[in-house]
Amino acid sequence: xxxxxxxxxxxxxxxxxxxxxxxxxxxxxxxxxxxxxxxxxxxxxxxxxxxxxxxxxxxxxxxxxxxxxxxxxxxxxxxxxxxxxxxxxxxxxxxxxxxxxxxxxxxxxxxxxxxxxxxxxxxxxxxxxxxxxxxxxxxxxxxxxxxxxxxxxxxxxxxxxxxxxxxxxxxxxxxxxxxxxxxxxxxxxxxxxxxxxxxxxxxxxxxxxxxxxxxxxxxxxxxxxxxxxxxxxxxx
Amino acid sequence: xxxxxxxxxxxxxxxxxxxxxxxxxxxxxxxxxxxxxxxxxxxxxxxxxxxxxxxxxxxxxxxxxxxxxxxxxxxxxxxxxxxxxxxxxxxxxxxxxxxxxxxxxxxxxxxxxxxxxxxxxxxxxxxxxxxxxxxxxxxxxxxxxxxxxxxxxxxxxxxxxxxxxxx
Numbered sequence: 098x099x100x101x102x103x104x105x106x107x108x109x110x111x112x113x114x115x116x117x118x119x120x121x122x123x124x125x126x127x128x129x130x131x132x133x134x135x136x137x138x139x140x141x142x143x144x145x146x147x148x149x150x151x152x153x154x155x156x157x158x159x160x161x162x163x164x165x166x167x168x169x170x171x172x173x174x175x176x177x178x179x180x181x182x183x184x185x186x187x188x189x190x191x192x193x194x195x196x197x198x199x200x201x202x203x204x205x206x207x208x209x210x211x212x213x214x215x216x217x218x219x220x221x222x223x224x225x226x227x228x229x230x231x232x233x234x235x236x237x238x239x240x241x242x243x244x245x246x247x248x249x250x251x252x253x254x255x256x257x258x259x260x261x262x263x264x265x266x267x268x269x270x271x272x273x274x275x276x277x278x279x280x281x282x283x284x285x286x287x288x289x290x291x292x293x294x295x296x297x298x299x300x301x302x303x304x305x306x307x308x309x310x311x312x313x314x315x316x317x318x319x320x321x322x323x324x325x326x327x328x329x330x331x332x333x
Numbered sequence: 334x335x336x337x338x339x340x341x342x343x344x345x346x347x348x349x350x351x352x353x354x355x356x357x358x359x360x361x362x363x364x365x366x367x368x369x370x371x372x373x374x375x376x377x378x379x380x381x382x383x384x385x386x387x388x389x390x391x392x393x394x395x396x397x398x399x400x401x402x403x404x405x406x407x408x409x410x411x412x413x414x415x416x417x418x419x420x421x422x423x424x425x426x427x428x429x430x431x432x433x434x435x436x437x438x439x440x441x442x443x444x445x446x447x448x449x450x451x452x453x454x455x456x457x458x459x460x461x462x463x464x465x466x467x468x469x470x471x472x473x474x475x476x477x478x479x480x481x482x483x484x485x486x487x488x489x490x491x492x493x494x495x496x497x498x499x500x
Contacts, residue, residue: 106484154357155350
């Protein structure tokens, strides 16, 4: 039986060759006791899957994702976008806050080196349609709301979004660049605990979002139908 | 040892949720699973990995070693219980017996009776969906060893889980 249990185990895990599987299946049809052992093994497998393969079991704490993101670079916050003037931005950005938002950081002048959205954020930008309310949950506890999408002058696509984490709510724009979502603009919308999702239109960071769109948007925001088409085709 | 390359880091980020599930299957509770995952990531970042290393398999191996280290330190703590606070054990029972966690409790009790080697092999194959070859590579043992460990693990679970469920 010991050898049979190894065979059954390998069969359950898809590790037998086709001829070996066929031979075992013939035995299973003829030997009820053998079949009973396999059924018990299958039941154990199902129990293990149901018990341990849950959404909660796969949820990674944000602090651990940050460990991988922040260890990439310890450079201070960089300026984003392509405008020469940085005065009056008023962004409450510091290295620790940017790190807490889960975005990868690179030190640079904003020309060649711009942060690439982490994989969790990128998955949402790839697949989730824009919405006026509600949030997409990320595996690390952050929440994202794509707000609108538009074509970029010179080709490509950009998406404006809100990002909520333990530090507060962030307002950003990321654009596709060679298949990767690159963060072009990011600002603190409101600190953690604030009940207001939006500050007034005169807030400096919202102005910077508007300025970027004014400079880089080829047209008005995409319709829901057009956005859906692009999501379905991988933004091609 | 070189630090992580960007592609290794990205691969690791993608695999993190699977490794977290692996940690949970080994520890049986979310707090310890988070701790084990954090230790794993800390060690990977501290020690780095070879440029040609497969990031996911390497990380699973680091996780396995970290869990084995934890088991060994538990053995020491069990020998000297007066030195240990039992808070984690109390939190475990509170988490497991509440509501829908009775199934988890029964399975965890049965899994705790497996040897570390059997539990590792079974978790990687039955929960993580790794092949025997991948599992052998992660655990650094021959494939034949994986086959026998998994079969014995399943036999032990059938004996222990079945009997505890009947109680």
